[in-house]
Amino acid sequence: MRDLTLDDIEALATGAWVLGTGGGGSPYLALLNMRRLYAEGKRVALLAPEELADDDQVAVVSNMGAPLVSQERLADSASIARAVQLMEEYLGITFRAIMSVEIGGNNGVKPLLAAAELGRPVVDADAMGRAYPEAQMTSFAVGDLRPWPLAMVDPRGIEGIVAKVPSWKWMERMARKMCVELGSTVANCKAPRSGAEVKRWGILHTTSKAIELGYAIQAAQREHRDPIAAVLKSQEGLKLFTGKVADIERRTTEGFLRGVAKLDGLDADRGHRFELAFQNEWAVGWQNGVARVMTPDLICVLDTTSGEAIGTETIRYGQRVTVIALPAPPVFLSPRGLDFVGPRAFGYDLDFTSVFPS
Amino acid sequence: MKRIGIDVGGTNTDAVLLDGGRIVAAVKTATTEDVLSGVRQALRDVTAAAGQRGVQAVMIGTTHFVNAVVQRRELSRVGAIRLAMPVAASLPPFCDWPEDLAAIARGAVHMVEGGHDYDGRPIMPLDECGVAQAARALRAAGIDCVTISAIFSPLDPSMEIRAGEIVRQEHPEASITLSHQLGRIGLLERENVALMNASLAPLARKTIRAFEAALQEAGLSAALFVTQNDGTVVRAELAERFPVLSFASGPTNSMRGAAFLTGLKDALVVDVGGTTSDVGALRAGFPREANAVVEVGGVRTLFRMPDLLSIGLGGGSIITTDPLAIGPRSVGFRLLEQARVFGGPVLTTTDVAVAAGKLTLGDAFRVADIPARLRDEVLALAGRMLEEAVDRMKTEAAELPLLAVGGGAFIVPDRLAGCSAVLRPAHAHVANAVGAAIAQVSGEADQVFQGLSRIEAMAEAERIARANAVTSGAAAESLALVDIEDLPLAYMPGGALRVRARVVGEVAA
Numbered sequence: 001m002r003d004l005t006l007d008d009i010e011a012l013a014t015g016a017w018v019l020g021t022g023g024g025g026s027p028y029l030a031l032l033n034m035r036r037l038y039a040e041g042k043r044v045a046l047l048a049p050e051e052l053a054d055d056d057q058v059a060v061v062s063n064m065g066a067p068l069v070s071q072e073r074l075a076d077s078a079s080i081a082r083a084v085q086l087m088e089e090y091l092g093i094t095f096r097a098i099m100s101v102e103i104g105g106n107n108g109v110k111p112l113l114a115a116a117e118l119g120r121p122v123v124d125a126d127a128m129g130r131a132y133p134e135a136q137m138t139s140f141a142v143g144d145l146r147p148w149p150l151a152m153v154d155p156r157g158i159e160g161i162v163a164k165v166p167s168w169k170w171m172e173r174m175a176r177k178m179c180v181e182l183g184s185t186v187a188n189c190k191a192p193r194s195g196a197e198v199k200r201w202g203i204l205h206t207t208s209k210a211i212e213l214g215y216a217i218q219a220a221q222r223e224h225r226d227p228i229a230a231v232l233k234s235q236e237g238l239k240l241f242t243g244k245v246a247d248i249e250r251r252t253t254e255g256f257l258r259g260v261a262k263l264d265g266l267d268a269d270r271g272h273r274f275e276l277a278f279q280n281e282w283a284v285g286w287q288n289g290v291a292r293v294m295t296p297d298l299i300c301v302l303d304t305t306s307g308e309a310i311g312t313e314t315i316r317y318g319q320r321v322t323v324i325a326l327p328a329p330p331v332f333l334s335p336r337g338l339d340f341v342g343p344r345a346f347g348y349d350l351d352f353t354s355v356f357p358s
Numbered sequence: 359m360k361r362i363g364i365d366v367g368g369t370n371t372d373a374v375l376l377d378g379g380r381i382v383a384a385v386k387t388a389t390t391e392d393v394l395s396g397v398r399q400a401l402r403d404v405t406a407a408a409g410q411r412g413v414q415a416v417m418i419g420t421t422h423f424v425n426a427v428v429q430r431r432e433l434s435r436v437g438a439i440r441l442a443m444p445v446a447a448s449l450p451p452f453c454d455w456p457e458d459l460a461a462i463a464r465g466a467v468h469m470v471e472g473g474h475d476y477d478g479r480p481i482m483p484l485d486e487c488g489v490a491q492a493a494r495a496l497r498a499a500g501i502d503c504v505t506i507s508a509i510f511s512p513l514d515p516s517m518e519i520r521a522g523e524i525v526r527q528e529h530p531e532a533s534i535t536l537s538h539q540l541g542r543i544g545l546l547e548r549e550n551v552a553l554m555n556a557s558l559a560p561l562a563r564k565t566i567r568a569f570e571a572a573l574q575e576a577g578l579s580a581a582l583f584v585t586q587n588d589g590t591v592v593r594a595e596l597a598e599r600f601p602v603l604s605f606a607s608g609p610t611n612s613m614r615g616a617a618f619l620t621g622l623k624d625a626l627v628v629d630v631g632g633t634t635s636d637v638g639a640l641r642a643g644f645p646r647e648a649n650a651v652v653e654v655g656g657v658r659t660l661f662r663m664p665d666l667l668s669i670g671l672g673g674g675s676i677i678t679t680d681p682l683a684i685g686p687r688s689v690g691f692r693l694l695e696q697a698r699v700f701g702g703p704v705l706t707t708t709d710v711a712v713a714a715g716k717l718t719l720g721d722a723f724r725v726a727d728i729p730a731r732l733r734d735e736v737l738a739l740a741g742r743m744l745e746e747a748v749d750r751m752k753t754e755a756a757e758l759p760l761l762a763v764g765g766g767a768f769i770v771p772d773r774l775a776g777c778s779a780v781l782r783p784a785h786a787h788v789a790n791a792v793g794a795a796i797a798q799v800s801g802e803a804d805q806v807f808q809g810l811s812r813i814e815a816m817a818e819a820e821r822i823a824r825a826n827a828v829t830s831g832a833a834a835e836s837l838a839l840v841d842i843e844d845l846p847l848a849y850m851p852g853g854a855l856r857v858r859a860r861v862v863g864e865v866a867a
Contacts, residue, residue, distance in 0.1 A: 029449065032449055033448055036453065066476075068543060071544045072509045072510050072543060073445050073446055073481075073509060074445070074446035074448075074449045074545060074546065075448075075449070076445065076447060076448045076449075078447065155444045155445050155447070156481070157444075183475040183476065183477075184475075184476060244749075317752070318749060318751065
């Protein structure tokens with residue numbers, strides 16, 4: 001276990017945004033909360049998953065809702081902490097530590113808010129290794145772990161429990177209805193996990209991975225080195241394409257942002273074309289019409305000059321971008337894993353092939 | 359109709375007098391520390407050249423307010439009242455301001471119950487007693503600049519308006535900024551704009567009064583307008599209430615002026631100064647706006663600013679070899695002593711342009727030793743830098759004309775890939791003052807509508823935009839819709855639709 005510095009958390013915010021693979025929401029508001037909590041003298045420790053005892057209980061937290069609503073109602077560290085306490089009261093347990101369900105984007109920093117308020121450590125792990133749009137797209141769902149109960153908190157003193165559901169899909173439906181009724185932004189404490197479950201089914205060391213990634217980008221920016229090269233070196237990634245955004249099509253359907261970004265090649269890729277399809281996050285990439293990269297491999301689109309991640313909501317014509325791939329967590333590469341997060345789960349009739357040699 | 363346009367920049371105060379579409383007089387004077395004496399001088403010069411009779415309107419664009427924020431000068435303490443409790447309590451007003459600026463502007467923060475959800479339901483009923491208590495506390499503390507911000511006030515401003523009435527009752531001397539009057543969705547960014555606006559209120563009052571006095575002294579009985587970030591103008595009394603809306607008038611006026619001088623409405627504009635080139639895009643005669651967070655003096659805002667790409671290429675850019683590079687460092691205003699053509703030691707883009715015969719300045723003999731190959735390589739590199747910048751600013755593949763303005767425009771080649779032509783309009787050196795003089799009045803609506811059909815919602819948005827334009831000083835019969843867009847909000851129930859409409863028209867005589 002080690003204490004995180006505020007520099008670590010600033011780096012985490014930068015790295016989590018890259019691991020958001022185009023979605024997951026900006027970690028900015030969560031970072032602002034952490035700056036304030038650290039200024040008040042609060043601290044967060046990072047706990048290696050190996051340090052968990054098998055029968056330790058771990059709280060799994062996230063924010064649920066619409067990004068536009070979070071821009072108005074902001075994010076409150078007290079609510080996410082209260083969701084953890086509510087689950088403890090409901091089950092009569094005490095959590096040893098807190099973890100994120102999703103390291104990519106805003107939820108990558110979220111557990112730190114609860115951890116700082118409650119004085120508990122954060123587990124160096126999550127259940128996606130990136131950002132995904134739907135609640136069943138987790139390693140815990142792949143592991144067929146129990147989806148219930150769920151604790152939900154609104155700062156007006158409204159607290160709810162989803163006591164039991166038969167599937168992850170039902171949990172998504174029940175929680176979504178409650179969330180909409182409360183104004184489309186809520187703090188959740190999801191089904192608790194034992195230490196053994198985290199160690200068996202969690203995606204491990206993703207918090208420190210995001211911190212390392214953030215530091216690599218920040219150092220390259222500061223020293224005027226190539227930040228893309230720094231990302232690839234830090235994460236054993238592959239550079240797929242360098243180009244310029246030539247066209248972007250977006251549509252909002254069933255609560256998701258879907259669309260396609262088309263890139264014209266530059267430098268070594270001049271004369272070639274790359275197309276990227278997204279559902280909140282980048283899902284599949286085609287080079288010259290041939291599928292080249294697909295989920296669950298992580299597809300990240302970075303600003304070629306700054307190395308900062310570019311989201312599916314903000315990418316626009318003319319930007320100079322580099323498409324890279326980072327290796328998928330092994331749990332998603334099994335046939336069952338691919339059922340949850342492979343190309344067919346996003347509606348693409350493709351057999352998964354990784355850009356990385358197996 | 360005769361109008362005078364004045365643009366107060368960092369270095370020069372430029373003025374033009376327009377009669378209809380004809381430029382009758384154009385003058386340039388140095389910007390003064392107090393802004394006002396430079397404006398007085400410009401008014402004297404331009405009326406001396408063309409007479410003041412028949413001038414119906416004077417339009418002034420100034421960087422005075424944005425500079426006050428950037429340089430932390432003449433700002434007032436603000437009392438922030440936020441209607442949101444118990445929501446968002448951990449991120450109070452000023453929470454993401456640079457500490458040096460917050461230390462000056464943060465007078466007091468009061469957070470009381472209130473605010474709306476996206477579906478129009480109150481988060482909590484407005485705590486009217488809490489607002490009254492806050493107002494009395496601000497009055498007792500001698501804080502006269504007050505902001506009121508509520509969650510989702512752009513959707514439903516009623517709580518901010520009611521709270522404003524209460525504050526006015528309890529604290530009659532207060533100048534009050536309501537966040538929904540200035541901003542869009544995004545509580546912190548909208549609140550930041552309101553806080554900046556309130557902090558500038560006394561300076562704005564003083565400055566606008568001084569402009570009015572300068573007009574009187576010059577014997578002008580014309581109406582006074584102030585140019586806005588979006589290239590339009592509002593009546594001085596409205597500008598006095600919303601100084602933040604005049605922040606980005608310089609580049610905007612320059613682009614609008616370039617459009618007027620060439621008669622083109624859809625084009626790219628490059629304004630080459632001493633240190634940087636700013637590239638922007640004109641659409642329907644107005645600068646395309648940035649669709650992102652804009653930092654002003656280190657504070658995040660969601661201003662509607664022109665979308666500009668700034669690259670380190672200007673007339674004073676320093677050239678280094680091995681490998682060959684231009685800028686981003688520049689000799690800036692010390693060009694007259696540092697550049698080779700003036701006997702200085704530094705090789706700049708100006709020297710290369712003189713050596714290549716593209717420009718006559720200083721002593722060409724001093725740059726005769728620049729090898730032809732280096733000269734050609736520098737010009738080619740500058741061309742490539744501009745080509746890339748221009749290409750980044752295009753939102754479609756079609757070729758557009760490029761309008762080159764500013765003192766360093768000589769560095770722009772006569773042909774650029776992706777541009778159908780490179781145009782260098784006459785009077786380009788006062789394009790910014792021309793842009794101010796020709797400015798129209800606009801009105802905008804940006805709201806979420808529920809329970810209306812798409813057609814009804816768009817009609818309602820246009821009606822609100824027209825009403826706002828008339829308040830800003832437009833002639834109602836001249837108004838035309840220039841931009842309308844609708845965005846279905848899929849995750850909101852009841853077919854919610856966000857519509858943004860913008861109308862422009864002529865200044866009411």
